Amino acid sequence: MGAYPLVVLSHQRELFTGLIRIHVLVHAAHEPLFGLAMMEELKHHGYRIGPGTLYPLLHGMERNGLLVSELMNVSGRRRRVYKLTKAGKKALEKAKLKVDELHHELHEDRPRRISHLHEGEHSR
Numbered sequence: 001m002g003a004y005p006l007v008v009l010s011h012q013r014e015l016f017t018g019l020i021r022i023h024v025l026v027h028a029a030h031e032p033l034f035g036l037a038m039m040e041e042l043k044h045h046g047y048r049i050g051p052g053t054l055y056p057l058l059h060g061m062e063r064n065g066l067l068v069s070e071l072m073n074v075s076g077r078r079r080r081v082y083k084l085t086k087a088g089k090k091a092l093e094k095a096k097l098k099v100d101e102l103h104h105e106l107h108e109d110r111p112r113r114i115s116h117l118h119e120g121e122h123s124r
Contacts, residue, residue, distance in 0.1 A: 013053075016047060017057065020042060020047060020049065020054075020057065021057065021061060022092070022095050022099065023038075023041070023042060023045065023047075024038060024057070024058065024061065024067070024082075025061075025066065025084065025088055025091060025092040025095065026092065027041060028067060028082055028083060028084040028088065029084050029088075029089065029092055032072075032081045032082065032083045033081065033082050034074060034079040034080060034081050034082065035051060035054055035055055035058060035079075035080070036079075038054060038058075039051070039054055042054075058080075058082055061082075061088070062082065064087075065085055065087040065088070066084070066085060066087055066088035066091055067082040067083065067084060067085060067088055068082070068083055068085050069081060069082045069083070070083075
């Protein structure tokens with residue numbers, strides 16, 4: 001595998017990390033969650049994410065006040081279970097608005113013009 005595919009994967013990971021965070025917030029808004037279950041849910045949506053990526057992401061979301069965790073017994077195993085905080089709920093509400101706006105723009109025939117540059121008018 002050459003350098004180009006690695007760069008593409010790196011850019012995809014960077015873009016998808018934000019989407020994965022939103023998925024986490026959505027699920028945490030409905031029920032407490034733990035890492036393995038979240039990995040399986042993300043796999044259902046086509047994301048290939050391992051524990052070495054997901055757990056630091058969850059810990060970061062907790063450090064940033066979006067989630068809070070506690071150790072619990074789940075099916076006979078001790079698991080760190082994450083719940084949404086008030087700040088996480090507010091972040092999710094804002095993210096929903098932004099995702100709705102982006103979804104609309106992605107499906108427009110032509111996005112709003114932003115540069116107002118016309119062919120032949122380019123100058124150096």
